[in-house]
Each structure stands twice: as structure tokens, then as C-alpha cells.
Amino acid sequence: MRTSIATVSLSGSLTEKLTAAARAGFDGVEIFENDLLASPLAPEEIRARCADLGLTVDLYQPMRDIEAVPEEQFARNLRRARHKFALMDRLGADTVLVCSSVSPLAEADDALAAEQLSRLADLAQDFGVRVAYEALAWGRHVSTYDHAWRIVESAGHPALGTCLDSFHILSRSTGPEDLDGIEDIPGEKIFFLQLADAPPLGMDVLQWSRHHRCFPGQGGFDVAGLVRRVLRTGYAGPLSLEVFNDVFRQAEAGPTAVDARRSLLVLQEEVGVADLPAPLAPTGIAFTELVTRDAEPVTALLGRLGFTRTARHRGKPVELWEQGDARILVNTGPAAPADARHRSGGRTSVDGTTLAAIGLESPDPAAAARRAEALLAPVLPRRRGAEDAPLDAVAAPDGTELFLCATGRPATPDWRADFEDLPHPAAGPRDLRVDHVALTQPWHHFDEAVLFHRAVLGLAARESVDVADPYGLLRSRAVTNADGGVRLPLTVGAAPGDGTAHARHIALATDDVVAAARRFTEAGGRLLPIPANYYDDLAARFPFEDGELETYRALGILYDRDEHGAFRHCYTHTVGRVFFELVQRDAGHQGYGAVNAPVRLAAQHAVR
């Protein structure tokens, strides 16, 4: 199916928007009137620009407050419409969106509405234009798609059809039966289909629509269900995104357009009209890669956590540190190409250690990479050096490099083969493994990151939680595979420029966090000090065994529990922009200690 996007969904000048839409692979655009008015390009020049970019102009929008008005007003409306139809002729747009009236002049008179829309369609026909009439959810008299369709049907004019908009329909829907009427509309009378999702906000529908729409799969609507019904009518027009969103207005147009098109690809897969390579969820974390100019501080920390340096890359200044199944690469070479990471707040230019890459164990790295590429993930060069194994890797929206690995599997290129073993002491009694890797995200790209990890990697997105940092509210949402072998909490700060929100961390699981914390401190490590007040509150909230709470208090171990069991955790100090967490997770506990995050964040601010 053809895909299209409304220019209002993207930031910048009209030419920036068109370029971004074309680069992301859209087939067409809806031209939003205000974007045209503000453009120095004449309509013919816009038409030529679109043609050069391989874009069709699928819709001109919107015309408002046209129908069911007194004749004198309607004459003025027709005069205005004639101007617009002439403009559309210059622009090469053959369909115009007419929104149901919100004017106080409009009358509750369907016959009058049909008659005037029919006269509008007469005029449109003279210009080779089709009129797509849409019910705004807050229309004065016409606010439902079936009402708009009844008017269109009774007008019976070949140049008059309806436009369906998932926001206007689903924001008013109380159940799937509200959508049954869609399939009563002949597909050829659905002149256009606009798609948007939205989070469940329960707010005034006009404000909700104008500020909080999002791309399909990023909100709470069953957009796929609606599209399935529309496709059953025989609708053959484009799937077009019309998303008003305060964040997208500020974000760079290029990445937003890619995010937009990815959401449509996933939607098309969901409704069965796209042929994408199947998702292949990763099964575990092969390694995490830290980049640093000075390896000493972070390797000292790794040593105190029980990691041992076991191998060295054959061609680059990268060391492998291991403990059981936990592997951490420490890279002191030049960081990965800047363009792959320019959106993560310039982390590579900051002194200190950053978490730059993750190796994910994949059942089939090549197939997983094919899906990623089909879903517009930037594919990274397969070889970083002539001597390296040809690894599949893609860049996440935040610039993090994701390597798709097959560690220790014969007949598949293995990253481990690029490393030569170093003499090292036999493994000690330590038992840490990776519980989760927490990836703070750059401002503006949170929903995009969640969709990326869900769609491209086949991970499942868990509940979104708000966390109060002393200097702003954070939002966090984990993406995980089914068995918990891969857990990636994604977190975004409340505002740009908060350096703290950009620290990332690796959480290491243990069966005995007290013993692990003691070994760490006995090795000279410093755990994050937690205020005594926190433990007084724990005492009020939970019963503890004798001495248990005192142990936690002495070490700085935080505690939470749900119906499945307890979650005990503590934090190392921060090196550059990376810190570590020690975690003891009772079987079945699915959380990450979010309830303790405000105390942890305040403690981290305090030691800075």
C-alpha cells in the first residue's frame, strides 16, 4: 500500500518536511495549508519539488466551516473554495479535506449540509478535485464518521466522498461495535484515510488531538483494528499519518519521518499487507561495550566487582572483561563513527566512560539484521576492521550500536573470535550475570526508542512509569524478551540538558546481594550511600528478619517487593557516565526498583 504523511506531522520549513518524508521512503504527502502559506515556494515549485523527490501530493488540507450555513455565508465559502481549488490545480493536488463545521453559524440540518457539499463538489469537479468530508470529533453537529457518511451518501455526488481519521473515530469509541459501520461504506467512497494513535489521557478531545497525537503503535488506540475494517471495504488510497504533537514540532524532521514510516510498516505488518522478515527476539546479552579514553577508573571498578580481564581484541585497543556469563568490552580506541551517535547528546565528546554498544545474542543474526534494515534501522558496516568477524549490527535511535551475535555457535561469525585470550587467574567464586542494561535516551526520542526496540528487535514493552528526580520528572519503560534474558529499561529526562539523566548503567544479578556488596566493598569499592531516613521508612513499611534491615542500612541496599517476591539492589559510584547496580531478584519479580529511584537519584545528585 502507498504511504503518506501530513506535513504538519514534521518540524521545519515545507522543504525540510518534504525532504525528510522522501528520505524516509513515504510515497506521498498531505500538504497542510499553513505550511504552504509560510513557504516562499510558489505552488508550481512545490509540485516540482515533490516530483523531484518522488512524492505525490495526496491531499490538500483543511477546509473548514463550509457546510450547513445560511446561503449568504455559503456563497462566501464557495468563493473561498474557488481560490483553493485553483491553488490545488497549480499544486497538483486532486483531493481536498473538508472538516465538519465547528462554526456557530452551522445548522443541524443534514439535508442542507448534503445540498451544500454537493454544490461544493460541483465546483471541485470543474477543477478536477475530489472533496473528502471528515467528521471532527468536536464538530458542532457532525462528529461521528457514520454521520458524515450518511450526509455524503445522501448527497450522492461522484466528487464527494468521506475521509476517515483514526483519531476522530477512536477517541470517541467506547467499543469495537462502534466501528461496525465502517464496513458499510463502499471503499471507493472512502477518499482518504488519516492515521494517528494517542495515549489514553482522558482529557478534552480538542486539546488531546492538537497536542498529544502520536504515531500508530505509540499510543493506546487499536489503529490496526480500524485499518483492517477500512481495508475490507476495498479502500485503495494511501495510509496517511496526520499527527499533531508538541514534541514532533520541535524535533528534527528527518528522524521523526523515519520513526513515522517505521510505525506504518509495523502497522502494515500487523494488518497483513506488508511482507517483512519475521521478528527474532534476542535471547540474551552477549556483551556490553564501554568506550573510554582512560580505562583505569572503569577497569578498577570492574575488578572490584569480580570481573577479570580475559582477552584482548586482535586489532584494536579493546579488552574483554568476564565473570561467568557477564562480558564487558572496554574500548579505549576512537569511538564509533560520530554520525551514528550524534543524537545521543554528544556523549562521545564528553570526557569519561560511556556505554556505547550492546551485543545481543540472536537466534539468527543475519535474519534479524534483514528485519532491522527493512524497518529502517541504520545498518552499520559489517566489519569494523579487515581482520574482524563480519558481525551484523544496527544503530538504535539514540546511536547505541546493537550487535547481533551468535556467541560460540559454529558456522556463524563469532565476535569472540576477534579476541585472543590473555593469561588470567582461574575464575573465583563470584557469580554475577547481567540482569538489565539501563539506557537513558536523548530528549524527544522516547516513544521512537520504544517502538524501535519493540518492532526491530522483537522485544515487548512493559508499563511506563514516572519517577521523580529532584530536578525533574523522568519517564521509564522497559523492553524485554519473554524469559527476561534481555531487559533494557529505557529512561528519558523531563528536559534536555540534564546530564544526570544521561548516565547509563549495567545491573548485575546475584543470588546474594549482601555477599556481593560486601565483596565489592572489601575489594575497595564504594557503594552509593543511602540516607538513614530511607531505612526508617522501610521499617514502617515491611517486616524484616532480625538484623536484616541493619545489614541493608550498613551497605546501602535498597528494597522493594511485589506479590512475587523481593527486589534488593545497590549502586556503585559513577565513572564518567556509567555506573553499576547489584541486583538480587526473587523469581517472578518483574520490577526494577522504580519506587526507590527518587532516593537513588537524589543520592547520586548529592555525591556529584
Added chain:
Amino acid sequence: MRTSIATVSLSGSLTEKLTAAARAGFDGVEIFENDLLASPLAPEEIRARCADLGLTVDLYQPMRDIEAVPEEQFARNLRRARHKFALMDRLGADTVLVCSSVSPLAEADDALAAEQLSRLADLAQDFGVRVAYEALAWGRHVSTYDHAWRIVESAGHPALGTCLDSFHILSRSTGPEDLDGIEDIPGEKIFFLQLADAPPLGMDVLQWSRHHRCFPGQGGFDVAGLVRRVLRTGYAGPLSLEVFNDVFRQAEAGPTAVDARRSLLVLQEEVGVADLPAPLAPTGIAFTELVTRDAEPVTALLGRLGFTRTARHRGKPVELWEQGDARILVNTGPAAPADARHRSGGRTSVDGTTLAAIGLESPDPAAAARRAEALLAPVLPRRRGAEDAPLDAVAAPDGTELFLCATGRPATPDWRADFEDLPHPAAGPRDLRVDHVALTQPWHHFDEAVLFHRAVLGLAARESVDVADPYGLLRSRAVTNADGGVRLPLTVGAAPGDGTAHARHIALATDDVVAAARRFTEAGGRLLPIPANYYDDLAARFPFEDGELETYRALGILYDRDEHGAFRHCYTHTVGRVFFELVQRDAGHQGYGAVNAPVRLAAQHAVR
């Protein structure tokens, strides 16, 4: 009356919050439990810190999900409460907030609620603590203040009273009669009064409360009406602000605390319990001051607009440029002290011209300054130099210096006396005067700026409008005096760091914008080019005289009209961070051409 603020209303660590509250002049604080838990200070140390700062601990909050639960659960709740009462003893807090339960365990049983709250109050009494029971607007069974009061009344316990919260009451109120019950509560049983305002958002009340509360006078609630009723009961506790707001969480605590206390002062004035000097609205713009390192570009622009250099400051490198009643100072000396302006995005450190001060004609500058000082406006030194007239001046929240002037009035210090006349040609035929001065505001401080200009200067705030910039949404709201002699549109960008949003402008009124624009271009001035598409749209929207639209198109004049008449306007290019607008305003038109702002903003982005 005593004033208090909840620590959750301010950003930062607990000690930062306490310091900010004390500096702003609050008498006490509500300690929010999470702020205490995250603090490294022991309760005794917090108590001592408060005492040092002259703050009382008026409330500890909140305790949740206490009442109307099965006995076994209530026993656990009492155990938890005992911990908290012991903590309050150490903290020196004698009142605890108990919110009505949202627990699924709670039963719809008022008698049980009263009985358990009574037992809680028994325990509290042992610790010298009073329990203030409050109805959350989303409480499971108790969600209205009168319901909470009935339970408190039937319990009849001396250590149990109610807490009234303006948000919880007014967010559910459908009319003033809903508040009649307040006056049936004996004042001594109202243990606490929490105040917050909120904008009319029509959204889920829990989300509305948690993210969008604001200080009284900054939202849409009749907080004063509620406070009047509470005061009639004989309530003698503090007026305390409890405001959950995503913006305040990120903003510096000090200015937020000042904004908070100013809102309470205005509220106290409104309900007749504060004695502030009366407001004295300014009657006109005496001058606008531009600060620049290089006067040439902006004075060339002023010359082309018809301004003449008429005088020079006797002691400083400041020139006066005049045209009719419009006066502009061009200051090439060191800018005003950096501390007065550090919040305006570091404008003084940017090369180029900035709009740094405004002279406002005041009926009584000294009295106006006394009101400003009483409302916590930073008062600037009366003399900038030994030789200067002793002018009253205050700093606005954005750092703009506001001089209170009495131009040409005998017996009052006159800024004009600091200037000596320069020889200059006789005034020409030009007739410009100041229509408005548009002041872009730093991120985070929009509501604060509106309240400041309203309360401190006695201006009226007009409707708030959203304006789409190509790179984000702007919000704009004008403050004006009654006759339009002073009009200051305040605008804030959608995100920090957008330089464009920080350009300010002076709009000059003329009776013939076409003639003024022609004179400007004939003098060599460049007007902002406006796209042809804009004029094609105007042609569709309005009827024009023959040739009228072509004239506007040729010059770049924008057009709007309302029921009172037309508004015609055009823009000069930008010098540094300042530009000028030429305005022809039909009598009665109250707008500022907001409908044209997206086109203007896009054009300004295009010429950068």
C-alpha cells in the same frame, strides 16, 4: 496570616527547597515524605535547619490508605503510623495529612472509617500529633470535602480534624453552591488549608492534579472565593501552597519560591487580609532601552524608521532617539549587572542588540515602587550614576529593568533631565508611536511573568494564544493597561534553547502603514519578505479594494481583522535580538496579528 509551602512544590534537594522557601519569606513548610526520605539529614537536623531558617514545620504529608479497611490491615496501618508519629516527634511536626483511601481494600463504611480514624487519632495524641483528614478528588469512597468532614465530625476526636485542599474541592465543583458546606465546619476543626490553582484542562483529575497544578492566580479556579469561605469559619492556620507541576520540578527553586509567595500575597490582598500599597497601572511607555556593543546597525535602522538622535546622557554612553512620543535609548556602555539578567538565557553575553529595559509612565513612581517591593520584585539601585536622577526601578522575572517614570512632570525626578540635548534637524512628517513592546520570556517562567506584570504593575492579562513556529509551538499572552497605552505581549518558546523565540520587538503604531512602510524602504530599510502564497490566501479570505492587496504584497504587509476593524502590520529585519514592527490598528482592534505569526516566524527563520 502565616504562609507555608509544601516542599514538593519546589525543585532540588530538601535543603535547597527549605532555603528557597525561607528566602522568599514563607513562615513554614509542609514536609513531603519523599523529600525527607531522600535527604541525608536526620529528622533532628532538618528540624534544626528549619529553625535556623525561621521556618516552622507545619505539616508532614502524606499518609495514605489508612481508613475503612479490615482489622488486620488496620493493625498494619497503625504500626506504620506509629513509626511516622515517632519520626514527626523528631522532626518537630505536629500535624499529619491523611488522604482518603484509594485502596481496593477500603470499604464504603463511614462508621468504620470514623472508628479507625479515631483510633489513629488516639495514637497520634500520644505523640502530640494532630491528624488532618482530606478527601482526595479521586478517593475510592470519600472524594468530597463535606463527606470527609461528616466522618471527622462523627468521630468527634479532639486530635482529628479535616484538611481542605482547593484543588480537590474546586476540581470537582460545578458551582459556588458546592462550597456552601465549608462554612458549616467549625474553624478549629479545619486543621490545615492547602492551596493550588489549575488551568481548565478538562482532563483526568488525577493526572491534572499531579502534573498541572499552579499557584493561585495562575490558573482558572476561584481560589480567593474558597479562601474567603474558609476564613469565615474562623480558621487560623496557615495558607499553604501544595502544587505538583512538571515545570516547577525542573525550575530553579529560588525564583519558584518567590513566584509562589507573590501569588499568596496577591491572594491575601484579594481576600482582604493583606495590606499592600494599591496597584498603580502605568499610563504609557516612556522609553525602551536597547543595549548593544555596536550602535551602528540599530541606529541606522532607527534612522530609516524616522527616529532622530535628540539627546545624549550626561554621564554614560547612552543616546536618546525620538520620533513624536516614541523614545528609544541606545546604550553602548556595559550592560546592567549580570545578576539581574542571568535568567534571560544569557542574552547579555550574546553579541548584538538586546532589549534590556522599559520606562513606564507611572502616576506615582515612588508608590508604584513600594507596591513592587512589597510583592517581592527586586528593587534596583535608584541611581545608576552619581549624577543621575533617582529613578525607581525594579527587575521583572526575566531580568528586564522596568523604570517607573514621570516624564516631564515637575517635582518628580525625571530621567530626561539626565540627558543633554543634541543639535538635530526639526521633526519631519513622521508620526510613529509605540503600539506594543513584545517581550519573549525565558523557558519555565511564563506564568510567573504574567502574574508579575498583573500583580506588580497592575496590568490586565489578556487571553493566552498558541502560535505555531516552524520549529515548535509558542505561547503568547499580552498584559495591558485599560486604555491600551501600555501593551506588553509576553511570549515563551516551546523549548529552551530556541534563539528565535528570544528575539524581542518594538511595534510602532502609524495611521498609515503603507506610507510608513514606503518611507522606510525608500530610506533604504529592508522589510521582512512575506511569501506570495500568503496573499493568495488573503484574497480567498477577505474582499479588498482594487490594488489594496497588491500594495500589501509588494511591501510585505500582513493583514487581520476582527469585528472592530483591521490590523495591518509589517516587520523590519532583525538586528542582534531585536526587530521592529510597523502597525496600523483600527480603533477597537485588540489583537496583535497572532493569526499571521506562523508566516512571520517562518519568514524570519528563512532569512537567518
